[in-house]
Amino acid sequence: TQLLEQSPQFLSIQEGENLTVYCNSSSVFSSLQWYRQEPGEGPVLLVTVVTGGEVKKLKRLTFQFGDARKDSSLHITAAQPGDTGLYLCAGDSGGSNYKLTFGKGTLLTVNP
Amino acid sequence: NAGVTQTPKFQVLKTGQSMTLQCAQDMNHEYMSWYRQDPGMGLRLIHYSVGAGITDQGEVPNGYNVSRSTTEDFPLRLLSAAPSQTSVYFCASRGIYEQYFGPGTRLTVT
Numbered sequence: 001t002q003l004l005e006q007s008p009q010f011l012s013i014q015e016g017e018n019l020t021v022y023c024n025s026s027s028v029f030s031s032l033q034w035y036r037q038e039p040g041e042g043p044v045l046l047v048t049v050v051t052g053g054e055v056k057k058l059k060r061l062t063f064q065f066g067d068a069r070k071d072s073s074l075h076i077t078a079a080q081p082g083d084t085g086l087y088l089c090a091g092d093s094g095g096s097n098y099k100l101t102f103g104k105g106t107l108l109t110v111n112p
Numbered sequence: 113n114a115g116v117t118q119t120p121k122f123q124v125l126k127t128g129q130s131m132t133l134q135c136a137q138d139m140n141h142e143y144m145s146w147y148r149q150d151p152g153m154g155l156r157l158i159h160y161s162v163g164a165g166i167t168d169q170g171e172v173p174n175g176y177n178v179s180r181s182t183t184e185d186f187p188l189r190l191l192s193a194a195p196s197q198t199s200v201y202f203c204a205s206r207g208i209y210e211q212y213f214g215p216g217t218r219l220t221v222t
Binding site: 031033035040041042043044045048050088090098099100102103104105 | 155
């Protein structure tokens with residue numbers, strides 16, 4: 001059974017601070033996705049990383065896929081209250097069944 | 113382009129009642145899935161489908177049935193609702209590198 005461990009589970013910071021969220025596994029994934037979920041809504045895809053060592057930037061968010069494709073990180077620069085939400089990572093082990101393995105998420109609160 | 117739609121948004125059932133959660137997508141994706149999300153448990157896969165006529169069980173399939181008669185629709189049936197099925201249910205539709213979720217159905221079983 002593949003597992004994705006996310007840390008920290010909870011994070012409360014002040015507006016303007018930087019933060020990093022981690023997603024770790026002992027398994028290799030062909031790709032990894034990051035989602036943000038706001039209360040009462042479904043998860044929304046932020047980015048997919050595919051290549052080991054890949055770095056993708058989405059405005060103030062920087063996503064990195066580990067060289068061995070077993071881990072990933074999400075770094076937010078100068079966090080804003082609008083960044084508040086549950087951040088989920090999901091790994092794709094490849095193959096024809098298309099199943100994703102989800103982490104349990106990091107609940108981020110950015111206080112004004 | 114509506115993406116993934118789910119109905120109803122909210123539902124209250126009594127123990128033993130049955131119901132169907134509807135899900136539809138307009139992206140022509142072959143792969144669709146159902147998850148439930150509970151506090152502290154994360155998203156857990158209930159059933160999935162890799163195309164019309166093909167379904168398979170996920171991590172927590174007991175008490176749920178699915179069918180896939182068309183590419184667009186993937187309904188989830190609760191056969192005899194139990195309080196343990198109180199949860200938020202999400203339908204998802206997947207392309208090669210991206211998965212899209214519906215807005216969810218919040219189900220309470222009393």
